Amino acid sequence: MSLPDRARDELAALFPPERRRLDKAGTWPYAYDNSRREAAPDAVVFPLDLDEIVALVRWANAHRIPLTPRGLGSNTTGASVPVAGGVVVSLERLARIVEFRPQDRFLVAQAGVPNRRVQDIAATAGLLWPPDPTSAAYATVGGNLATHASGPHAARYGASRRYVLGLTAVSGEGAVLRTGTRTEKNAVGYDLTDLLVGSEGTLAIIVEATLALVPRPAARAVLRATYSDVARAVDAVLRLRALAHGPAVCELLDRASLGLVAPGLEPPVPAGSGALLLVDVEEDPRLLETVTALHEQALAGPGLLDLRRALDGAEREALWAARRALSPALRRLASGKINEDVAVPLSRLPELVAFLEDLAASTGLRIVSFGHVANGNLHVNILHDEADPGERARAEETARLLFDRVLTLEGTLSGEHGVGLAKAPFVPWQIDAPTRAAMAALKAALDPAGILNPGKILGAPAAPRPA
Amino acid sequence: MSLPDRARDELAALFPPERRRLDKAGTWPYAYDNSRREAAPDAVVFPLDLDEIVALVRWANAHRIPLTPRGLGSNTTGASVPVAGGVVVSLERLARIVEFRPQDRFLVAQAGVPNRRVQDIAATAGLLWPPDPTSAAYATVGGNLATHASGPHAARYGASRRYVLGLTAVSGEGAVLRTGTRTEKNAVGYDLTDLLVGSEGTLAIIVEATLALVPRPAARAVLRATYSDVARAVDAVLRLRALAHGPAVCELLDRASLGLVAPGLEPPVPAGSGALLLVDVEEDPRLLETVTALHEQALAGPGLLDLRRALDGAEREALWAARRALSPALRRLASGKINEDVAVPLSRLPELVAFLEDLAASTGLRIVSFGHVANGNLHVNILHDEADPGERARAEETARLLFDRVLTLEGTLSGEHGVGLAKAPFVPWQIDAPTRAAMAALKAALDPAGILNPGKILGAPAAPRPA
Numbered sequence: 043m044s045l046p047d048r049a050r051d052e053l054a055a056l057f058p059p060e061r062r063r064l065d066k067a068g069t070w071p072y073a074y075d076n077s078r079r080e081a082a083p084d085a086v087v088f089p090l091d092l093d094e095i096v097a098l099v100r101w102a103n104a105h106r107i108p109l110t111p112r113g114l115g116s117n118t119t120g121a122s123v124p125v126a127g128g129v130v131v132s133l134e135r136l137a138r139i140v141e142f143r144p145q146d147r148f149l150v151a152q153a154g155v156p157n158r159r160v161q162d163i164a165a166t167a168g169l170l171w172p173p174d175p176t177s178a179a180y181a182t183v184g185g186n187l188a189t190h191a192s193g194p195h196a197a198r199y200g201a202s203r204r205y206v207l208g209l210t211a212v213s214g215e216g217a218v219l220r221t222g223t224r225t226e227k228n229a230v231g232y233d234l235t236d237l238l239v240g241s242e243g244t245l246a247i248i249v250e251a252t253l254a255l256v257p258r259p260a261a262r263a264v265l266r267a268t269y270s271d272v273a274r275a276v277d278a279v280l281r282l283r284a285l286a287h288g289p290a291v292c293e294l295l296d297r298a299s300l301g302l303v304a305p306g307l308e309p310p311v312p313a314g315s316g317a318l319l320l321v322d323v324e325e326d327p328r329l330l331e332t333v334t335a336l337h338e339q340a341l342a343g344p345g346l347l348d349l350r351r352a353l354d355g356a357e358r359e360a361l362w363a364a365r366r367a368l369s370p371a372l373r374r375l376a377s378g379k380i381n382e383d384v385a386v387p388l389s390r391l392p393e394l395v396a397f398l399e400d401l402a403a404s405t406g407l408r409i410v411s412f413g414h415v416a417n418g419n420l421h422v423n424i425l426h427d428e429a430d431p432g433e434r435a436r437a438e439e440t441a442r443l444l445f446d447r448v449l450t451l452e453g454t455l456s457g458e459h460g461v462g463l464a465k466a467p468f469v470p471w472q473i474d475a476p477t478r479a480a481m482a483a484l485k486a487a488l489d490p491a492g493i494l495n496p497g498k499i500l501g502a503p504a505a506p507r508p509a
Numbered sequence: 510m511s512l513p514d515r516a517r518d519e520l521a522a523l524f525p526p527e528r529r530r531l532d533k534a535g536t537w538p539y540a541y542d543n544s545r546r547e548a549a550p551d552a553v554v555f556p557l558d559l560d561e562i563v564a565l566v567r568w569a570n571a572h573r574i575p576l577t578p579r580g581l582g583s584n585t586t587g588a589s590v591p592v593a594g595g596v597v598v599s600l601e602r603l604a605r606i607v608e609f610r611p612q613d614r615f616l617v618a619q620a621g622v623p624n625r626r627v628q629d630i631a632a633t634a635g636l637l638w639p640p641d642p643t644s645a646a647y648a649t650v651g652g653n654l655a656t657h658a659s660g661p662h663a664a665r666y667g668a669s670r671r672y673v674l675g676l677t678a679v680s681g682e683g684a685v686l687r688t689g690t691r692t693e694k695n696a697v698g699y700d701l702t703d704l705l706v707g708s709e710g711t712l713a714i715i716v717e718a719t720l721a722l723v724p725r726p727a728a729r730a731v732l733r734a735t736y737s738d739v740a741r742a743v744d745a746v747l748r749l750r751a752l753a754h755g756p757a758v759c760e761l762l763d764r765a766s767l768g769l770v771a772p773g774l775e776p777p778v779p780a781g782s783g784a785l786l787l788v789d790v791e792e793d794p795r796l797l798e799t800v801t802a803l804h805e806q807a808l809a810g811p812g813l814l815d816l817r818r819a820l821d822g823a824e825r826e827a828l829w830a831a832r833r834a835l836s837p838a839l840r841r842l843a844s845g846k847i848n849e850d851v852a853v854p855l856s857r858l859p860e861l862v863a864f865l866e867d868l869a870a871s872t873g874l875r876i877v878s879f880g881h882v883a884n885g886n887l888h889v890n891i892l893h894d895e896a897d898p899g900e901r902a903r904a905e906e907t908a909r910l911l912f913d914r915v916l917t918l919e920g921t922l923s924g925e926h927g928v929g930l931a932k933a934p935f936v937p938w939q940i941d942a943p944t945r946a947a948m949a950a951l952k953a954a955l956d957p958a959g960i961l962n963p964g965k966i967l968g969a970p971a972a973p974r975p976a
Contacts, residue, residue, distance in 0.1 A: 143856070146855055168751060189696065190695075201693065213947060217944075218943055223852075223919075225853060225921050226663075226668065228852070228923070229657040230927075231928070231940050231948055232704060232707070232712070232948045233703045233707055234947065234948065236704065237699060237703065257751050257755070286724050286791070324753070329753070329799060387615070419694050454690045454696075456697050457692065457695065459696060465697065472697055476684040476685055476686065477701070480684060481698055481701065484954050488947060499698060
């Protein structure tokens with residue numbers, strides 16, 4: 043597939059040569075993202091401002107040419123893979139901080155600004171933007187919001203949608219939508235902001251975002267608690283969550299994860315440890331000691347085998363290094379890894395982990411889980427030999443069984459990665475037909491020609507569900 | 510206007526006599542709400558379950574008969590006044606708590622459950638649902654969410670939308686929408702939940718809501734600080750907001766409000782006080798003293814005239830009684846009161862208050878303002894003699910000047926009351942035409958026949974804007 047001559051000529055008139063790519067070599071780096079899926083676009087363009095995006099969308103709408111918006115491609119679901127061809131709209135050069143208003147606790151950023159830059163600027167005024175996906179160093183604000191990615195700090199602050207006051211976005215007909223306000227409360231009109239966040243560029247292209255900031259606590263303590271099993275660790279998390287000032291971050295490592303990191307931990311974890319909690323307390327320095335002690339009290343309980351407080355920066359860093367080393371370690375263990383990010387209500391998490399242990403035993407596959415336990419959000423990694431088709435199929439079947447069980451446990455198929463291509467066949471398992479039809483009607487209202495990121499979220503044929 | 514015979518007969522078949530009202534005397538109590546506007550409906554029905562609502566909406570959609578959903582009518586904007594006639598759908602008998610899951614921090618309530626009942630039940634497990642409008646004793650969950658009402662606790666917790674995990678709602682075609690999840694994070698599908706919250710029943714009728722709860726701190730301190738003027742008080746609020754654990758509640762009284770309550774305050778406020786802050790610190794008992802001291806440090810600064818900590822429950826209650834007495838006191842001062850709930854970014858609040866003082870001087874009208882200052886949300890009361898048409902017109906013109914200035918100050922016309930009928934002519938001042946068109950397209954997608962609460966939010970002719 044390629045662009046019709048006339049459309050191609052018009053596109054060339056919209057973007058100068060140095061900001062368009064129409065050849066295979068130039069477009070190829072934009073064919074794939076961190077999902078390891080790929081599909082070649084017919085063109086890539088690099089707009090510099092809102093007007094160029096409006097002109098581009100009008101062009102695409104007139105010619106019925108698909109547009110796939112893209113930040114820096116760090117999403118894991120194929121959300122920025124141009125499966126229908128057409129044009130990839132790279133927003134990477136829209137990377138300006140438009141305004142920073144520390145007193146009013148907001149910052150206006152263009153879509154292509156990396157999350158980390160927002161953090162660095164906010165920090166100069168003692169502020170924080172809570173979304174902190176692992177990819178924060180290069181993930182863009184636009185992509186972060188389009189996928190509704192969060193990260194560990196959601197334990198304290200909740201998911202990313204809360205930290206967006208408004209958006210400038212371009213609908214599928216080229217209309218400029220200016221959503222939300224610069225105030226923390228607003229009750230005028232429909233909430234287009236939250237509708238666009240998480241819509242993966244299928245309703246409108248996010249061009250600019252007004253981000254809500256929060257105070258950044260100046261002091262931090264890190265606690266490490268090991269338990270006999272996940273159920274006991276979850277009991278401790280339930281106690282932590284009852285605190286008026288709970289943890290900033292609360293990560294769980296299951297038995298398999300713990301097995302991977304334990305050799306590097308100092309002091310070592312006790313033999314028989316079945317779960318580890320890594321807890322960050324972030325506080326005003328004048329409160330840190332008391333609040334940390336309250337956390338320690340909450341962590342103590344049946345099944346606790348060991349509780350440590352990192353006493354200095356080096357110890358804290360060593361603990362977090364162990365957590366961060368998990369993903370790379372998995373890559374060394376197996377050539378194939380299916381990485382899901384399901385979430386369930388917290389009380390159901392022990393059932394989910396027990397189910398995964400059974401699945402690992404019955405399939406012979408290694409399943410390693412860790413994640414943002416305070417929100418019930420678990421990253422489940424199903425390892426397999428990519429070169430063995432039978433094992434690959436078994437891993438995929440295991441993922442289907444996981445999805446099925448997560449929904450039985452009142453959960454969601456994705457807590458923060460989004461749907462993209464990867465989970466699109468499973469959306470009908472989670473969202474019923476009338477509700478999907480309403481979503482499709484909203485899509486048609488904002489993008490009547492269906493040019494915005496086709497193939498993502500809705501419309502994929504449903505996967506067969508296990509009996 | 511009245512219902513066509515056939516439609517009337519069909520409606521009578523859907524609801525038994527004791528749950529429908531078709532006569533003037535029976536429908537009249539449902540003609541008005543707390544806005545003091547009124548319009549008689551042709552009928553009122555009292556559904557008991559989802560199926561009855563689905564049948565009702567299908568009937569209305571087939572006959573093109575307007576439906577106005579209603580909780581208990583405590584809204585202030587006319588959102589539940591049936592201006593287009595048709596049927597008022599009273600949700601007051603859908604008042605069941607469906608499920609309460611303290612460990613998972615959610616509670617599922619039918620639309621007609623009063624906010625206060627949610628609080629009472631949540632409190633049995635040490636939990637809180639943050640939305641707390643003044644009307645909480647009788648405002649229903651459905652109405653609370655439909656208007657996006659918040660209240661003083663938004664200072665700490667943010668606006669109400671954050672505390673809804675999912676909804677069951679019925680679209681204008683009678684489709685049952687099941688939105689959201691039972692998890693705190695979700696990245697699957699479009700965010701219909703937040704779209705429906707604040708849509709005032711114009712997109713779908715909310716039937717049931719899954720409410721997110723938070724820990725309820727067990728101890729409380731109340732601080733009272735008076736300043737020479739509002740600008741100095743706002744400076745203090747900016748310092749408070751920089752705390753890692755800021756105030757649960759932070760209310761401002763301007764000079765005119767302070768004049769009204771000062772005679773009842775003990776100890777008295779110093780002469781020359783131009784603004785008062787009422788601050789609630791809600792904490793773990795083991796942190797209360799330290800956190801309160803941090804608040805006192807933040808409140809201290811230029812312009813502070815007096816700072817008191819309420820030492821016992823009676824003193825606390827007296828302070829809050831003074832704040833609560835403001836609204837009734839206004840009713841005694843003047844027969845007419847235009848009550849707005851604008852919000853601006855916090856740094857712009859002193860400009861807004863100065864503008865209001867100028868307006869009061871130039872119009873001769875008494876203008877009294879107080880409100881949820883931490884979010885920049887100010888309740889502005891423009892007092893006038895309702896029997897004097899000239900003064901009434903001057904008050905309305907003053908409200909228009911207020912709205913115009915609020916938008917110049919980057920604000921919103923409503924922080925928490927919503928649009929309803931009252932602000933519909935001003936929506937075009939705040940939301941531009943392309944964005945309103947997108948909202949109208951979403952409305953048409955979910956309610957193609959336009960039967961759901963017609964006349965609210967969108968579509969009113971724009972008021973002429975001051976030059």
